Amino acid sequence: MNATSNPWGKSEITRREFFEKCAEAGANTFVFGAIVVTTAKLLLPSDAEARSAGEIDPDTNDVIYGFLIDTTKCIGCGSCVRACKAENNVPDGYFRTWVEQYAFYENGEVTVNSVDGGLNGFAETPKWDQPEHTDKAPVRGFFVPKLCNHCINTPCIQVCPVGASYKTKEGVVLVDPKRCIGCGYCVQACPFGSRFLNPETHTADKCTWCYHRITKGLKPACVVACPAKARIFGNVSDPKSEISELLASNRVQVLKSYLGTNPRTRYIGLDSEVI
Secondary structure (H helix, E strand, O other): OOOOOOOOOOOOOOHHHHHHHHHHOOOOOOOEOOEOOOOOOOOOOHHHHHHHHOOOOOOOOOOOEEEEEEOOOOOOOOHHHHHHHHHHOOOOOOOOEEEEEEEEOOOOOEEEEOHHHHOOOOOOOOHHHOOOOOOOOOOEEEEEEEEOOOOOOOHHHHHOOOOOEEEOOOOOEEEOOOOOOOOOHHHHHOOOOOOEEOOOOOOEEOOOOOHHHHOOOOOOHHHHHOOOOOEEEEEOOOOOOHHHHHHHHOOEEOOOHHHOOOOOEEEEOOOOOOO
16 A cells, blocks of 8 residues: 555654644644653663554555544534443543534634533533623534544654553554553643543543454444444545545545644544634
């Protein structure tokens, strides 16, 4: 597989190049208060160093997974959030995937709601989420599901001091709970807010695209649960797969493209107001 056949077959960038891109964009995601994270190599086991690099050899692997979300189809029902919580035993108050509601008003104001992560939908969104000085209904709105972006150039992997965050041969970013020390560096480094420290395991937690399912030929739980078919998952290295055909026939976007992380989670119909 080469870069021509794989829309995400871009080469890795160095840690220095990634931080330079963040600096050029004015980002301060990697400032951890008084904590200084060294970028020097630590004394890790050789396997930890290898998988922290997360390199994928196209000559030895023929499956690269990708995730596509069609925001024009999402109805904000919360089925995906509930399915994820049940499948992955996500603690209350935390989310591996969540849904945000964007509302636009005549005066130009935009509000973003995500009550309980969209777990129970948005049928009863509280009034206080509207601008205080207007009682008018929004002129337009939409829902945006979010989850881990499984980036090609991953800041979370780069800052992990013990190699607990790594990338599989299929391009899926995971956390080894046996190696994770719960330092939280990766949680702070993720510019998408996709990670959290699990209060029960005291380790970093995030969306895995239901890796335990997809390695058995099943789809992620959220994809199966979505009644509007707004979530599409598959092998992007197969030009005949559903996701490859949709990528080829639609204009797709990614979140915070200016950071240069090259997310494997992509969107159809993503509005420029989405953060």
